[in-house]
Amino acid sequence: MVVDKMSGVFVGRQKQLAALAAALERTPGAVLVVGEAGIGKSALVREFARGVDALVAEGGADPGTALQTAAAHGLQTAAHDVRVGGHGVQAAVHGVQGVQGGMPYAVFVPVLRRLVREYGAELVPGGGRKGLARLLPELGELEEHPELGRARLFEEVLLLVERAAERRPVVLVLEDLHWADQATRDLLVFLLRNLTRPGVLVIATSREPLRLPMAEVLKVPPLGRDEVARMLGGSEGEQVAPLGRTDGEQAASLGRTDGGRPAPLGRADIDRIVARSEGNPLFVEALADAGTAATPASLRELLLAGAERLGRASLDVLRIAAVSSSVSPSYGGSRTPHEVLRAVAGLDDLALDEALRPVVRARLLLVDGDGYVFRHTLIRDAVYDDLLPGERIRLHTRCAEARPELAADHWYAAGDRRRAFEAAWRAGRWERVLELWDRPGLPDGGVELRGRSDSPDDAVEQFDPSDGGMDHAAVLELAAKDALHAGDAERAEELASRALDEVRDPLRAAHLLELRVAIRDLLGEEGLADLREAIRLAPREARLIGALANTLAWNGQDAEARAHAEDALALGDARSLVTLAALTALEGDLATASRLHAEARAAAPDDDTVLAAYAGEADVLEAAGEHARAEAVARRGMAQAKRLGMARSRGAHIAANLAEPLASLGRWKEAREVIDAALALDPPPIHRAWLLMVLGTVAVWEGSLGEAADVLDRARPLMRGRSRGYDSCLEPDLLEGRLAVAAGDVERAGRLADHVLSAHDLTLSRRYAWPLLVIAARTGRVRRAPAGMETTGRVQEAYRATFEAECGGSWVAAVAAWRTVGQPYALGQALVRAAEQDPGTARELLREAAAIAERLGSAPLRQEVEAAAASGKVRLTADPGLSARELEVLELVAEGLSNRQIAERLFISARTSGVHVSNIMAKLGVASRVEAAALARRTGLL
Secondary structure, three states: OOOOOOOOOOOOOHHHHHHHHHHHHOOOEEEEEEOOOOOOHHHHHHHHHHOOOOEEEEEEOOHHHHHHHHHHHOOHHHHHHHHHOOOHHHHHHHOOOOOOOOOOOHHHHHHHHHHHHHHOHHHOHHHHOOOHHHOOHHHOOOOOOHHHHHHHHHHHHHHHHHHHHHHOOEEEEEEOHHHOOHHHHHHHHHHHHHOOOOOEEEEEEEOOOOOOOOEEEEEOOOOOHHHHHHHHOOOOOOOOOOOOOOHHHHHHHHOOOOOOOOOOOOHHHHHHHHHHHOOOHHHHHHHHHHOOOOOOHHHHHHHHHHHHOOOHHHHHHHHHHHHHOOOOHHHOOOOEEHHHHHHHHOOOHHHHHHHHHHHHHOOOEEEEOOEEEEOOHHHHHHHHHOOOHHHHHHHHHHHHHHOHHHHHHHHHHOOOHHHHHHHHHHHOOHHHHHHHOOOOOOOOOOEOOOOOOOOHHHHHHOOOHHHOOEOHHHHHHHHHHHHHHOOOHHHHHHHHHHHHHHOOOHHHHHHHHHHHHHHHHHOOOOOHHHHHHHHHHOOOOHHHHHHHHHHHHHOOOHHHHHHHHHHHHHOOOOOHHHHHHHHHHHOOOHHHHHHHHHHHHHHOOOHHHHHHHHHHHHHHHHHOOOHHHHHHHHHHHHHHHHHOOOOOOHHHHHHHHHHHHHHHOOOHHHHHHHHHHHHOOOOOHHHHHHHHHHHHHHHHHHOOHHHHHHHHHHHHHHHOOOOOOOHHHHHHHHHHHHHHHHOOOHHHHHHHHHHHHHHOOHHHOHHHHHHHHHHHHHOOOOOOOOOOOOOOHHHHHHHHHHHHHHOOOOHHHHHHHHHHHOOHHHHHHHHHHHHHHOHHHHHHHHHHHHHHHHHHOOHHHHHHHHHHHHHHOOOOOOOOOOOHHHHHHHHHHHOOOOHHHHHHHHOOOHHHHHHHHHHHHHHHOOOOHHHHHHHHHHHOOO
16 A cells, blocks of 8 residues: 655665555554654655555644644634643743643644545534534534534544445545644544444554554664665665655755765764764754754754753753763763763762762653663764863763773863873773874884883883884774674775785785685675785695685585685684684585584684574574474574674674574564664674675565565675675575566566576575576576586475576475475475466365465465466355355356346346345345456456
8 A cells, every 4th residue: 555655765664564554454443653852753644645645644643743733723722722832843842741720632733624524513413513513513513512512523424434444445534643642532432432334444653652442552763874875876776765755855965966965874874863863753854954074054943942941950950961971871870870871970979869860850861770861872982072162071081090901081071181091091982092192292103002100191101112013004904893893894805905005914915814804894895805915924824725615615615615724723723613614504504514513612712703603503404304403593593692782783694594493494573683683883894795685585575576676786886896705796686586587577587587597606606596597497598507507405406496497397395395494485496386387276276375475475476376276266264154146146246246236147036146146145144236347357256
């Protein structure tokens, strides 16, 4: 029911739009859309309403909307009450709830007026003058007994809505219910409890959950980084309009290039907007309009309105929290412990509690365990920006003394660079050390921190550049490793390359080349040249030889990879066990591969090797069709990554290896949850790409083809280069092929097959080559597998059987192969094709496929089943018990004949014809002749 308008106008929210569409299919019902102010609730509902085939009637409880409603009726008292309620936007920012004194039922007035204007008040007895005229004066003078007014109003509203829905489905949109008066809420509850006829969907929006009977709660989350990037500049620099805004509005706010198109923001700008807005579309647009460095003045005034009403002590505490949480969120700086507030404020416990209570009550700060966080970082920024320069210096100095772990940042913000350098060195904060390295008054050249004095000044004085300690290149290398650990691959590559430019020692250069290869791997770039140069510089370095073996394995050069891996292992490189395990799995020996992965974890020299072994084992198990085992290994790996603080980097890699077996097993909701959680961490590009690949595949199988196309567009640029061999090329091609087949675009699928067959050596990636060959065979591009194509494991065997069936072989063999794998979607597809090949067993096969489609919630598979059933005249449902005569009548109904025409055709009376039609509809459980005909065709009755 939702028109696909994501590209260029509306960004994200595919899951929420799908949920609303599903709710419309099972009316009557209600959906409560919940989210903070500015999160895009109204934009979501508008986008949904734009694409539905229904009458949409909208009303709102926002004070501004209520004021307009009151003014339209000349209701001065109601207008005054609404003005007292306060400014809607300002209250939105501060979370102020409720306008209880406003016009009763204000949210319903425009809704009812829309229905009356469309169909007339005659839908209800008396033209609405017994109840509806209470809210719609244009209906005439109200005719009611005072004691029956409310009851009659409720009954007439219910009757109006249900009778309108008999003519056309109705969607009632009730905005901002958090402002609604009690009378409005009572009427809504009455409607939800009494709506029984199909065709009515109520969509309400609110900033907080409300208790509404029979209502599904749909939470609108913040936008992810990719969605914000698309909202502002597109995944490849392609400008698109922000959420809910037109191209004209976009042009006015973001500026134009010489060609008249909006100028896209850079990656760094987008990253800052993502961090500051926390994915709130309203704040994203405000920051993009004003520039990312400052908070827009108009927004800052609204953000600070609640703070200005605080007492002096409360405001002081709020300012301390803003300064304390303004530094290094990745090091815990975004949260202010209670003890820090007490130490910096200099208050006793009772006084601090009294100062904090109004701040928490106003929801400027939220309680977080034994500390506090700002409800939104923009509130913190606004409070911080409002400080005088002297206040900032004093508070940063006091926070540096109270928070040793963040002292480097606070001394830096206070302008004391010597203390900042010393604190950063002690804490191993190498990015900060690097930033301060060449500042006047600080040591340069090689340095070593020998002093452990309590005085920062004394400690810095003890730096001795002549001792041959760490030099600038060493600090660059440490900073690169920190950035890599944090998942910032682009920054890590920059730092490693700078270090390489400074070193002259061959061994150091070799290790820096190895580091850069690991970094570029995350960026999707191949590192064979760097590795070969590193081994030339240090020919006996075990780690370098092992890294070369791993890269060769990814590129399908198995024999050379194994030789190098064995050499590296003999020299003591435990990580090469992971490479040997992967090569062993390719040969079909999963037991030995699992043993090698376990040995790699036991002998791992570092945490990353432990996690790489988990990721590798899950990957080879999934490739071999051992989905349950792959899931178990990946879950252990993810738990370990979280414990080690590596959830964003290696943990995202393992998340993709967990989502894939979940998808294979048909547990698509769980797979989506894993992917969403991992993408929210903004992982490195190649890990994000792998997650998107699984997400796109699930979307295709579900039938969300617009989402799948969007995912493919986002993933392709991330899988550039050959860092992972042919997998980085073929996996997006496979997703595109599946999308084309699901969309029935044979021409696109054929072009994709031609490209794959001509541009790639499929023998280097059996895992993705076989499913691509299936697509090529389905489009008639190939009838024989390329020479040298082998199979390893049950999944590849099943794809090979499918390929042979597409080339004219037995689909029964393909069904048998997929049964051993346990991938329900692939099995369902094979069952459909087997039914088409053997009509004698079609009914049993199609019923099984239909059950799989229903269990998975797969629209494409369900459509394939229904098409095959209709073509083969196979009945999918249980026999409804129609007589021979009733089947004759049903066939004529499906032709569109009236009762009289059916009677003439069968030489029976029109009355008898009508009785037959009524009996048929009752047995089929449908409400109309059209539904009866559609059901008959869909289930094979005709």
